Amino acid sequence: MSEIASREAVAPPVPRRRPRRRDETWFYGPAAMLIFLLAWEAGVAISGIPELFLPRPSAIVVSLVTLFATKGLAYDTALTLWRIFGGFLLGSMIGIFLGVLMGTSRRIFATTDIFVAAIYPVPKISLVPLLVIWLGTGDLFLIVLAALGCLFPVLVNTITGVKQCDPGLILAARDLGASRAQILRHVVIPAAVPAIFAGLRLALGISIILIVAAEMQTARYGLGAKLHLAGQILETGDVFAILLLLSLIGIVLTKVQSIADRFVGRWRAT
């Protein structure tokens, strides 16, 4: 009998961080990008396409550096990031809070679901005129707009996550003496975390889209505003430079999110 026990118990107690093997295709993507950029550079130089239509990658980098060095793009970047995260945090916090309420109380769900169903499908960018009338064109308007965009994906995902909680876990917690508040805090909300994170991932993308789009329409400063302006005065190099910057911001945020995901979901790695 003890054979079974010892066979099971022999496993070494080092569960985490198996050395992640780098697969041998890791450089394919970067190499493809490099070749693409070189072809672009050479293609523009050989064919003589005017800079107005398609600047060379090297010129775009120069434009980006110039924008930062002499035209205060750092201020615009900081402003845009503040608006993106302000709206994201505000909307997400409200979404999680309402989602937990709606997911745990049938009465609250029955009362409020019709409002969610009515407002969720409205494209949030179409709220710009109304929000400008109410709030003007300042930061408050932009942050509220992004918050509205972030609220619903987080809300809907939180409701799903909370409702999907395994009833067996709640039973076990009650058996161990958990109060309603403790069940919520220690069982229901942690169980909903993967779903909530999926909602947050969607929300951050929506916040970026809404802020840049609204800045293009209404703002004087911010990456969207500068992008719009550069387009109007046919500074194609600046347009590309700002697009490059937006792309870099997107890459960094996606990476940060996947690190956060891995940290929060580390118990799922078996």
Place this chain on the structure above:
Amino acid sequence: MPAPFAAIAVTRLSHTFESRSGATTLALSDVSFEFPAGRVTSIVGPSGCGKSTLLLILRGLLAASEGEVRFLYGAERQPGPPPRMATVWQSFNLLPWRSVLDNVAFGLELGGMGRAEREARAQDAIRAVELGGFEKHFPGQLSGGMRQRVGLARGLVMQPEILFLDEPFGALDAQTRLYLQEQLSALVERSGRTVVLVTHSIEEAIFLGDLVMVMTARPGRVAATLEVGLPRPRGLDAQKTPRFGQLFEEIYGLLRDEVRKAMLERI
């Protein structure tokens, strides 16, 4: 010395489930029984006979439609407030995002015990179920048998006066089940606490029980109560004794018709 543990007396217990469509199912009908203090009572019955429902009612996690559950203390069997209780579940019900240590300490944490003390107690419980060295593992990294030992440690660390076992080995393979049955048998014999075991395995009911309560198919009623009377400590050889075979036959005889009824009902 009389055991300080509590007996559970149920009188005229009935329970009806109501589905969303309004259809009602009578799960338990008129169950009266006394689970004696400091002894192991096994409940066997065909699937769907309401034995798990009965366990939830005894544990106080489900309010019965009718009837009464009382806890009796001492030789005079004085009724009193519910004692400390803990349950081990068929599907383990461990919190997958908590380590083994944090799962075992969970009940103590809920009760407001400080970190140092609860972790020390959880360590002891983990060692008692032979899982020392696995404190930092997550449940998803353990085998079924190890997970159920975590479930057992999580219950034992609460020092329950009554321990409920809801088909604790139902989800495990045959060898693991045998081994855990032996381990549990030893733990139960040492503690002398009141245990209620729900199982669909006749062997398990006899091997672990002092008393076997046989239930009928739905609606569940008490068909018979048998005194096991096998000496403790029991090893696997207990299963080869004539008494074991006799009990098995008797219980199977009681259950056979009920199992058939339960099967026909599901067709």
